[in-house]
Amino acid sequence: MDTKLRTKKGVSPVIAALILSAAVLAVGGIVWSYCQGATIIIAEDYISGINDLVDDISERFIIEQVIHTGTQVRVWLYNYGEIKIVVDVYADVDGGASGSILEVEVVPQGFVGVDIELVVSSGDEVAVKAVSRRGNSAHFRYIA
Amino acid sequence: MRISGILHRGRKGTSTILGTIVFIGILFTSVIPMFLVMRQADIMLEKRKFELGRLDEEGRREDIYLYVSPSQDPPELNVKVENKGESAAKIVRLWINDDPVPLDYPVQPMSGQNDLGAYSISPAEGSSYFVTVTTDRGNSVAFDTPLTWVDEFTGWETDVFSVNVLVSSLPGQEFKIVVTGPTSSPEPDVFEGMTEKFDPKFFIVNVEGTYLVEILRGSKAIYVEEVTITWPDGSPVVWVFA
Numbered sequence: 001m002d003t004k005l006r007t008k009k010g011v012s013p014v015i016a017a018l019i020l021s022a023a024v025l026a027v028g029g030i031v032w033s034y035c036q037g038a039t040i041i042i043a044e045d046y047i048s049g050i051n052d053l054v055d056d057i058s059e060r061f062i063i064e065q066v067i068h069t070g071t072q073v074r075v076w077l078y079n080y081g082e083i084k085i086v087v088d089v090y091a092d093v094d095g096g097a098s099g100s101i102l103e104v105e106v107v108p109q110g111f112v113g114v115d116i117e118l119v120v121s122s123g124d125e126v127a128v129k130a131v132s133r134r135g136n137s138a139h140f141r142y143i144a
Numbered sequence: 145m146r147i148s149g150i151l152h153r154g155r156k157g158t159s160t161i162l163g164t165i166v167f168i169g170i171l172f173t174s175v176i177p178m179f180l181v182m183r184q185a186d187i188m189l190e191k192r193k194f195e196l197g198r199l200d201e202e203g204r205r206e207d208i209y210l211y212v213s214p215s216q217d218p219p220e221l222n223v224k225v226e227n228k229g230e231s232a233a234k235i236v237r238l239w240i241n242d243d244p245v246p247l248d249y250p251v252q253p254m255s256g257q258n259d260l261g262a263y264s265i266s267p268a269e270g271s272s273y274f275v276t277v278t279t280d281r282g283n284s285v286a287f288d289t290p291l292t293w294v295d296e297f298t299g300w301e302t303d304v305f306s307v308n309v310l311v312s313s314l315p316g317q318e319f320k321i322v323v324t325g326p327t328s329s330p331e332p333d334v335f336e337g338m339t340e341k342f343d344p345k346f347f348i349v350n351v352e353g354t355y356l357v358e359i360l361r362g363s364k365a366i367y368v369e370e371v372t373i374t375w376p377d378g379s380p381v382v383w384v385f386a
Contacts, residue, residue, distance in 0.1 A: 020157075021162055024163050032166060035174040036174045039175060039177070042178060043181045043182060058192065064237070065239060067242040078282065111237065
């Protein structure tokens with residue numbers, strides 16, 4: 001008779017197992033959805049960073065020509081790359097004045113001339129620098 | 145020994161199994177795809193770097209030569225271009241002093257001198273004209289010497305006549321170059337110089353005419369060519385490629 005009582009299964013262990021399983025599923029589900037969201041965001045950020053890096057290294061531009069009139073320096077930019085660039089152009093007369101023009105947009109294969117207000121005399125050496133917003137630069141040395 | 149004790153110890157925890165399944169699910173549906181996507185982005189970056197490196201190398205290997213000869217009536221500059229590089233180039237712009245002329249002219253390698261055309265200008269007396277071309281790879285090539293418009297009676301004049309020599313395909317490293325001419329002269333001038341492979345040598349000569357160019361390795365002539373400077377009908381600068 002004692003053996004018969006001891007072999008009878010109780011209800012509470014089953015319920016405990018059910019409750020524990022439900023808790024694991026609930027917490028697991030929450031953790032799962034959190035991880036999915038987090039990994040998607042991490043991956044998107046990483047891809048965005050890589051795309052920015054690809055754009056950075058894809059820029060190709062030169063200062064093709066520099067011309068001056070008495071009060072202006074015209075700088076010709078040529079973008080021979082495959083992406084649009086935004087550049088800031090600076091011109092410095094050696095030992096003299098300087099000027100700049102900001103946010104010049106040049107489309108791919110585009111050729112743009114920009115004017116910088118700068119008084120240049122014949123024989124002056126002008127250092128011209130174009131710096132893109134992505135950090136690439138081109139230089140030109142011009143003797144008036 | 146109690147049988148029920150044995151039965152209780154043999155029962156496995158279902159929550160443990162569920163927890164393991166959840167963990168494996170997170171690993172395979174979130175973490176591993178994230179790493180795969182990041183790896184794909186890295187491959188894309190490396191591929192782009194390789195492509196750009198190749199394009200930059202093509203740009204460095206571009207080898208364009210410019211020849212300019214003037215016409216007097218009407219005043220024009222005749223421009224020719226030669227591609228001595230390995231890949232095709234495209235001329236996108238011609239500059240005559242400060243004036244750009246847009247072009248879209250492909251130049252195949254080893255195709256000789258290609259005629260870019262004649263460009264009319266309104267020259268001012270005493271003004272010099274510099275000619276430059278720009279390629280689609282961002283390279284600028286200038287003609288070696290400016291051409292000066294004297295007046296409508298005299299026409300054009302040039303500062304120099306030049307025979308330029310570039311040795312790139314002959315065997316050896318050091319060469320002696322001898323330029324003799326004009327061959328029509330009873331006492332032709334002789335210009336000599338040493339050069340190395342891929343190092344251009346420039347010989348400023350006094351007059352137009354036909355010049356004999358000899359390239360020697362040691363004392364033995366390994367290359368001989370005659371070139372003619374026909375001024376003003378031709379360019380005041382000629383190139384010898386050996």
